[in-house]
Amino acid sequence: MPRDADATRARLLLAARDEFAAVGIAGARVDRIAAAAASNKAQIYHYFGSKDGLFDAVFDAMVAETLDEVTIDPDDLAEYAGRLHDSYVRRPWVQRLATWYRLERGDSDQPIDAVVRSNAGKLRAIEEAQRDGRLSSTFSPSELLGVVIHTAALWSGATPEYARLTDEVGAARRRTVVVATVAAALRA
Structure with a gap:
């Protein structure tokens, strides 16, 4: 059964948010993010292109959530x-x-x-x-x-x-x- 892409992406964003908040962009590790999201590094690069792209997505989501709220x-x-x-x-x-x-x-x-x-x-x-x-x-x-x-x-x-x-x-x-x-x- 194929994994739900939206759910995987959401788990990666949540895990990345916690990782970036704890250790910053430079300190964050994609392997820890992938493990926390029950995913793999390849999915991070597939959905976000790079660790910086992942940070941008996390930041964009945070800004959007703040604006909505x-x-x-x-x-x-x-x-x-x-x-x-x-x-x-x-x-x-x-x-x-x-x-x-x-x-x-x-x-x-x-x-x-x-x-x-x-x-x-x-x-x-x-x-x-x-x-x-x-x-x-x-x-x-x-x-x-x-x-x-x-x-x-x-x-x-x-x-x-x-x-x-x-x-x-x-x-x-x-x-x-x-x-x-x-x-x-x-x-x-």
């Missing part, structure tokens, strides 16, 4: 930041993959299309809200998007040393800080 609302960017924060809490690998991407591909002249498209859509939404007067123009769209995205990642992107300083801060309070900070920036 957390759509931008330029009329309530503070709550958008809160929902983005919630997404990072539920999916801790997102910040790990983003960190590895910055470290290992930060100087690449070939950005990941899904990220470029995602940012462009968010910027258009912010620009339109500013143009219509629904959103303050104190910050440019790219500055405002940066404030929102990085504030949402405040806790999930923290160093272990900082995280220890804030161990007593509960989940609800962390979310409150994210939303209140973005709201304060919008009033600035």
Whole structure:
């Protein structure tokens, strides 16, 4: 009985996500990914072309999942930041993959299309809200998007040393800080 190609591809993506999140692109090994997916290395090359192609597919899937789960609302960017924060809490690998991407591909002249498209859509939404007067123009769209995205990642992107300083801060309070900070920036 032939294996289900979609199921194999999904298992490879899940195993690759975990491997890349744990050890980065350079540290990842296709043999470990294949074994974790109950597949083989040939399938990785068949579906994704290379280890880099596999990372791109993992990153594209992560971006698509984030966009599906957390759509931008330029009329309530503070709550958008809160929902983005919630997404990072539920999916801790997102910040790990983003960190590895910055470290290992930060100087690449070939950005990941899904990220470029995602940012462009968010910027258009912010620009339109500013143009219509629904959103303050104190910050440019790219500055405002940066404030929102990085504030949402405040806790999930923290160093272990900082995280220890804030161990007593509960989940609800962390979310409150994210939303209140973005709201304060919008009033600035």
